[in-house]
Amino acid sequence: MNIINVxxxxxxxxxxxxxxxxxxxxxxxxFLNIGSKIALSAVPLALGGLFKKAxxxxxxxxxxxxxxxxxxxxxxxxxxxxxxINTPKxxxxxxxxxxxIRDHERSxxxxxxxxxxxxxxxxxxxxxxxxxxxxxxxxxxxxxxxxLTVAQAFEDTGVSAYKGRAxxxxxxxxILKAALQIHSTExxxxxxxxxxxxxxxxxxxxKPWIVGNDNTSGTPLGPIYKEEDDNxxxxxxxxxxxxxxxxxxxxxxxxxxxxxxxVMKIVAPFFAS
Amino acid sequence: MNxxxxxxxxxxxxxxxxxxxxxxxxxxxxxxxxxxxxxAALVSAGCKTPMITASGINLGNGDFGILNMAYALEQMxxxxxxxxxxxxxxxxxxxxxEFLTDIRNNEIAHREWxxxxxxxxxxPALEFNFSSINFxxxxxxxRTGKEIEDTGVSAYNGAGxxxxxxxxxxxxxxIVSVEARxxxxxxxxxxxxxxxxxxxxxSNGLDRARMPLEVLELTGKxxxxxxxxxxxxxx
Numbered sequence: 001m002n003i004i005n006v007x008x009x010x011x012x013x014x015x016x017x018x019x020x021x022x023x024x025x026x027x028x029x030x031f032l033n034i035g036s037k038i039a040l041s042a043v044p045l046a047l048g049g050l051f052k053k054a055x056x057x058x059x060x061x062x063x064x065x066x067x068x069x070x071x072x073x074x075x076x077x078x079x080x081x082x083x084x085i086n087t088p089k090x091x092x093x094x095x096x097x098x099x100x101i102r103d104h105e106r107s108x109x110x111x112x113x114x115x116x117x118x119x120x121x122x123x124x125x126x127x128x129x130x131x132x133x134x135x136x137x138x139x140x141x142x143x144x145x146x147x148l149t150v151a152q153a154f155e156d157t158g159v160s161a162y163k164g165r166a167x168x169x170x171x172x173x174x175i176l177k178a179a180l181q182i183h184s185t186e187x188x189x190x191x192x193x194x195x196x197x198x199x200x201x202x203x204x205x206x207k208p209w210i211v212g213n214d215n216t217s218g219t220p221l222g223p224i225y226k227e228e229d230d231n232x233x234x235x236x237x238x239x240x241x242x243x244x245x246x247x248x249x250x251x252x253x254x255x256x257x258x259x260x261x262x263v264m265k266i267v268a269p270f271f272a273s
Numbered sequence: 274m275n276x277x278x279x280x281x282x283x284x285x286x287x288x289x290x291x292x293x294x295x296x297x298x299x300x301x302x303x304x305x306x307x308x309x310x311x312x313a314a315l316v317s318a319g320c321k322t323p324m325i326t327a328s329g330i331n332l333g334n335g336d337f338g339i340l341n342m343a344y345a346l347e348q349m350x351x352x353x354x355x356x357x358x359x360x361x362x363x364x365x366x367x368x369x370x371e372f373l374t375d376i377r378n379n380e381i382a383h384r385e386w387x388x389x390x391x392x393x394x395x396x397p398a399l400e401f402n403f404s405s406i407n408f409x410x411x412x413x414x415x416r417t418g419k420e421i422e423d424t425g426v427s428a429y430n431g432a433g434x435x436x437x438x439x440x441x442x443x444x445x446x447x448i449v450s451v452e453a454r455x456x457x458x459x460x461x462x463x464x465x466x467x468x469x470x471x472x473x474x475x476s477n478g479l480d481r482a483r484m485p486l487e488v489l490e491l492t493g494k495x496x497x498x499x500x501x502x503x504x505x506x507x508x
Contacts, residue, residue, distance in 0.1 A: 097466035104469065107478030163446045166433070170442065173434035173508070180430045181479035183446065185469060187453035188480070192468035195461050198368075207375060208458040209451055233386060234444060241385040249378030253386075254447040 329499030422456030
């Protein structure tokens with residue numbers, strides 16, 4: 001099978017189908033292109049408004065559902081970091097700049113709330129949490145090492161969760177773009193938390209990127225990384241690709257998505273019941 | 274694009290009426306591939322292949338044009354880190370060597386993967402101009418790494434909405450988060466705690482996104498051959 005022929009074939013089919021399924025797509029794209037000249041940061045409220053106007057109604061339910069799914073995770077992350085910052089003696093002072101991550105998660109919560117509201121949707125409310133994960137991490141707010149483990153779990157899950165839903169946002173370029181911008185911010189967080197764990201000696205081999213499944217099989221973090229040992233992307237095997245010895249790069253070079261159901265299962269223990 | 278004969282008509286049951294409209298999930302590239310092969314004869318889809326002209330290399334149009342831009346950036350990144358790792362700057366620590374070598378390997382993986390994906394539709398192997406970098410100086414190397422990785426992340430973020438094919442969006446998403454991990458790491462090596470500085474993350478907590486022409490403008494100094502993005506999608 002020739003991979004190029006396959007891709008050409010998909011392109012032909014996919015373009016055709018997406019045009020027919022979404023006849024107003026082009027008009028909306030043109031409309032948003034005008035809007036994109038305004039800095040997104042300056043007009044968090046405008047995003048939803050654009051969509052209302054373009055569609056003549058609220059955002060499609062599917063997109064609102066993705067935004068609320070994202071908001072659910074951002075609420076969880078924000079409350080997690082806020083609680084940690086409010087806990088005396090947990091975070092060694094002057095270390096690791098956790099407050100930057102808290103600030104970003106708070107911004108993500110507000111941004112998603114504004115986008116959902118101004119699009120005619122209802123933002124999901126913040127939940128009650130159990131950050132011990134039903135006892136998996138009993139010292140999460142007294143042991144910095146355990147705190148960073150949970151932080152890593154949330155960040156890497158968040159990266160995979162946004163990745164897993166990007167395809168659902170393709171009909172709205174502005175929302176897709178914003179989601180990708182959050183996605184790479186979360187990846188920066190994940191890399192930093194992993195770096196911090198390495199520096200502190202909490203995990204002597206961990207790297208900012210994910211190597212195989214990070215030896216998490218059978219641990220509470222296992223489900224987050226179960227697909228990360230994949231060494232083949234779009235039918236192309238990366239191990240010794242074109243004769244290059246990449247070390248662990250055959251798995252570390254690509255991050256993997258998680259589906260919504262998988263994400264919800266991973267975070268479920270952290271919601272108070 | 275011409276209509277394809279055997280594309281299934283969407284049914285009327287709801288918004289998820291065709292697998293091509295579903296989010297692209299892992300491994301479903303195989304499903305796409307199978308469906309594509311089975312559905313119709315393989316005919317040229319009308320996309321331009323990259324053209325080498327006297328004024329430079331035209332990256333082409335459509336999704337392949339975007340992928341060729343990404344391929345060019347990955348070639349540049351891989352070449353940069355290969356040079357770094359071949360002869361580390363004096364005083365490089367063990368963890369710096371380990372991480373920079375890993376980053377090199379990841380970038381080579383990206384480059385070779387794009388090469389194989391694009392095949393005859395890909396641009397050729399490029400040559401680079403790294404004369405502005407002092408490879409014997411830690412600051413110069415890490416600052417360059419920060420610059421090209423931050424730009425790379427913004428390039429993928431801007432390009433994602435320009436892609437028409439959901440499998441390519443997914444694959445670009447799998448790569449961009451690794452690039453974001455790289456730049457967070459290099460920024461941390463330069464200045465620990467600066468993994469996501471306010472120079473790149475805005476007040477909404479959003480990382481940068483750049484359109485292809487801006488990316489080509491910013492990175493042009495590193496390429497010996499001019500890359501032409503005039504046929505790349507803009508919306």
